[in-house]
Amino acid sequence: xSVRKRTRTCADGSVRSKYMIHIEFTHPNGRRQxxxxxxxxxxxxxxxxxxxxxxxxLLTGTYDKEAQADQAPTFRVFAxxxxxxxxxxxNKPSTQRSKERVLRLHLIPFFGYMRLDAIGPRHIERxxxxxxxxxSRKTLNNHLTIxxxxxETAREWGLIDKVPSIRWLxxxxxxxxxxxxxxxxxxLEASRCEPEWRMMILLxxxxxxxxxxxxxxxxxxxxxxxxxxAVRQAVAEGILGTPKSGRAREVPLSPATLAEFVRxxxxxxxxxxxxxxxxxxxxxxxxxxxxxxxxxxxxxARDRADLEALGWHDLRHSFASHLAMxxxxxxxxxxxxxxxxxxxxxxxxxxxPSTLIDAVAALDPQQHHDSTTSLxxxxxxx
Numbered sequence: 373x374s375v376r377k378r379t380r381t382c383a384d385g386s387v388r389s390k391y392m393i394h395i396e397f398t399h400p401n402g403r404r405q406x407x408x409x410x411x412x413x414x415x416x417x418x419x420x421x422x423x424x425x426x427x428x429x430l431l432t433g434t435y436d437k438e439a440q441a442d443q444a445p446t447f448r449v450f451a452x453x454x455x456x457x458x459x460x461x462x463n464k465p466s467t468q469r470s471k472e473r474v475l476r477l478h479l480i481p482f483f484g485y486m487r488l489d490a491i492g493p494r495h496i497e498r499x500x501x502x503x504x505x506x507x508s509r510k511t512l513n514n515h516l517t518i519x520x521x522x523x524e525t526a527r528e529w530g531l532i533d534k535v536p537s538i539r540w541l542x543x544x545x546x547x548x549x550x551x552x553x554x555x556x557x558x559x560l561e562a563s564r565c566e567p568e569w570r571m572m573i574l575l576x577x578x579x580x581x582x583x584x585x586x587x588x589x590x591x592x593x594x595x596x597x598x599x600x601x602a603v604r605q606a607v608a609e610g611i612l613g614t615p616k617s618g619r620a621r622e623v624p625l626s627p628a629t630l631a632e633f634v635r636x637x638x639x640x641x642x643x644x645x646x647x648x649x650x651x652x653x654x655x656x657x658x659x660x661x662x663x664x665x666x667x668x669x670x671x672x673a674r675d676r677a678d679l680e681a682l683g684w685h686d687l688r689h690s691f692a693s694h695l696a697m698x699x700x701x702x703x704x705x706x707x708x709x710x711x712x713x714x715x716x717x718x719x720x721x722x723x724x725p726s727t728l729i730d731a732v733a734a735l736d737p738q739q740h741h742d743s744t745t746s747l748x749x750x751x752x753x754x
Contacts, residue, residue, distance in 0.1 A: 375411075375419045391419035397430045405430070410530040444531050447491065448484035451475050454522050466608045474518050478503065488523065489532045496538055509543035516540060545719060550689040551577075555679055562676035569669040571636040572649050576687030578629045580709050583684040584608050585615060587661055589648040596634065600624045603710065607660070621710045696723040 379389040391411040398404050407426055411419035429435035445453075455475065459468050482499050483491060496519070503512055516538055523535045551559065556577055563570040572586055581589070584606035593602045604620045605612055615621070625633065636648075643650060645658035651665075666684060674682045688709070695705050702724070706717040 374423050375416065377416070390414060391416065393419060393423045393426060395423065395426060395430070397427070399430075407435070408533055410533065412530060444487045444489040444526070446484065447486050447488060448480055450488055450526055450531065451480055451484075451522065454525055458525050464608060464613055465611050469609075471518050474515055475522075478515055479519055479522075483519075488526050491523070492536045493538075496536060500541065504541075509541040510546065513540050513543060548689045548719065549680075549682065549686040550693040551679070551682075551686070553694065555677070556690055556694070558677040559673055559679060559682075563669075563673040565676075566669055566673070567636075567639065568652055569666075569673070571632060572666070573670065573673060573687065574629060574632055576684060577690055578626060579623045580688045580691035581623070582606060582616065582688060583663060583666065586649060586684075587647075587663070587666075588612060590646050591637070591648060592646070594633065594648065596630065599627075599630050610662070615710055617710045617712045619710070621707065623708055692717070692720045693723050696720040699724060 374393060374395050376392045376394055377389055378392050379387060381387050391414055393407065393409045393411060395407040396404065397407065407430070409422070409426065411422045413419065413422065426435065455468075455472060459471050463471065482502070483495070486495065496516070500512055500516075503515065507515075520535065520538050523532065526532050527535050560570070560574060560577070563573050575581060575586060576583075579601060581601075581603060585603050588605045588607040589601070589603075593604055595602070601623045602620060603615055603623060606615045607613075640650075640652070643652070643658045647658070647660050649661055651657055651659050651661060670682065670684060692705055692709055695708070696702070702714065702717050702721060705720060706714050709717065711717050
């Protein structure tokens with residue numbers, strides 16, 4: 373059967389199907405030729421009509437000429453189309469710039485003049501070996517992710533039949549900076565002399581909002597009665613958009629955080645700004661803050677608290693770490709942080725040792741894992 377419907381399950385759980393043409397043709401001189409094509413019309417009738425067109429071209433000897441005219445584009449040519457028609461419509465501005473840079477500086481110089489259907493595992497391994505001399509494994513994996521997405525898009529658009537297999541490099545999990553409970557309290561105490569920034573620091577530590585989410589937070593997103601914040605938007609490089617995960621979430625406020633929030637609102641109500649954190653004076657009073665404006669206030673509070681290097685994202689790490697250390701389930705932490713996958717949250721799992729102890733203790737008979745039993749009692753046999 374020359375017309376086949378292929379179905380596959382994608383990584384996101386969705387199911388995709390397409391009509392394929394598979395022809396085994398023998399030329400009059402005995403040469404055998406295999407033709408595999410994605411039907412340009414994705415219906416069975418359209419695929420069957422396309423199959424007849426291909427068979428006729430093979431019989432008349434015009435197929436190879438048509439195929440040459442319809443061959444896959446080079447990587448360099450398709451990269452421009454990929455950026456214009458896919459990246460620009462599906463990615464945030466910061467991601468667009470990141471992909472453009474990787475393509476321009478790395479992938480296009482290496483794969484540029486190769487046809488897409490000529491790129492195979494051997495070429496990809498050669499790229500990895502070349503770049504690994506100067507770049508980390510994590511950086512190389514980011515390159516490979518963009519490469520695979522480009523090739524996957526070309527396959528979905530019918531330009532190539534399949535995507536070559538790509539082996540990601542094993543990379544160490546990135547370390548992150550977080551404050552212990554005492555350090556967090558020192559930072560908050562050190563920020564009291566700048567009340568206009570204290571609330572922002574407190575919210576970073578107590579809600580885990582990203583810096584872009586803090587900057588884009590509006591008063592309409594805060595519900596004092598329900599004691600929660602709705603995280604609906606974020607700002608990246610001055611452009612408002614959705615949060616990083618692409619979906620909104622709600623984060624509850626603790627009683628102490630809520631009380632500070634009420635005082636913050638009363639203190640700056642006169643500005644009549646839609647933004648919770650805004651510029652306080654001058655011609656731009658009430659306007660949104662920028663990331664550059666937030667750098668030095670956090671650094672001053674850090675220096676007063678006698679802490680090591682600290683960034684706004686470290687407050688988010690501290691929030692998640694404190695929850696894990698208090699025994700909050702990782703699934704709940706994932707929801708509060710807005711992580712798209714649990715794997716991203718698993719970096720905090722090692723900070724919840726009590727959870728692991730309880731899990732192992734559950735294997736013993738009930739009478740043998742009483743948490744009040746001391747090590748001394750076990751040694752003496754009492």
